[in-house]
Every structure is written in C-alpha cells, then in structure tokens.
Amino acid sequence: MNRTFRVRILGCDYDLRPGESDELHSRWGFMSIQKREIVYATHMDESTIKDTVFHELIHVADLATSTESNELTEQQVMRIGAVLFGILRDHDSLVEWLLKKK
Numbered sequence: 001m002n003r004t005f006r007v008r009i010l011g012c013d014y015d016l017r018p019g020e021s022d023e024l025h026s027r028w029g030f031m032s033i034q035k036r037e038i039v040y041a042t043h044m045d046e047s048t049i050k051d052t053v054f055h056e057l058i059h060v061a062d063l064a065t066s067t068e069s070n071e072l073t074e075q076q077v078m079r080i081g082a083v084l085f086g087i088l089r090d091h092d093s094l095v096e097w098l099l100k101k102k
C-alpha cells in the first residue's frame, strides 16, 4: 500500500501519506497536529498498515479534542483502535448502515 488521502477531522484537513525511513525512525506510523499529517510505514503488510493508520487516527482524535496535550495513554489508544477497527472490519453491513445517507 502506498496511497495518500486527505482526511478531514473536526474541520481540519490532514494529509495521510506513506513516510520515508528517515522521518519514521523505525516507527510504524506517526501523526502531527501541527503539520496536519498522518504518516505510515510501507514495509508492513497491508492489514498492519491499516491498523497503524487507524491507530494514528485515534491519536489525532485524542489531541484534537484535548484541552492540553494528549489525554489518552498509548495503551488506551491501542485498545480503542484495536476494538473499534475490529468492529468495523468484521461488520460490513453495520458500517454500510452507519454511513448510509438515507
């Protein structure tokens, strides 16, 4: 996977893009509220990349709704991300119903 997206979160646009090794520093992904970007490593299988992107989206949601810095711990972000993404991944009809316009 080597795709870029523009993701709107609480009215702010974030660039979601593959990262270079010199900016990732062995991480699977990272996000920056200041730069409005979410960056992921591409050396992993696609399922792991998607897990990583979802994880970073949780970090953005945490920071974008926190009064100071992040309020969720890394463990909390990992658990929320794994559970929510698992629900979305395993329930196509639920996701379709949730996102249906009418």
Ligand SMILES: [Zn+2]
Pocket (backbone or CB within 6 Å): 055, 059, 074, 077
């Ligand atoms: Zn994290």
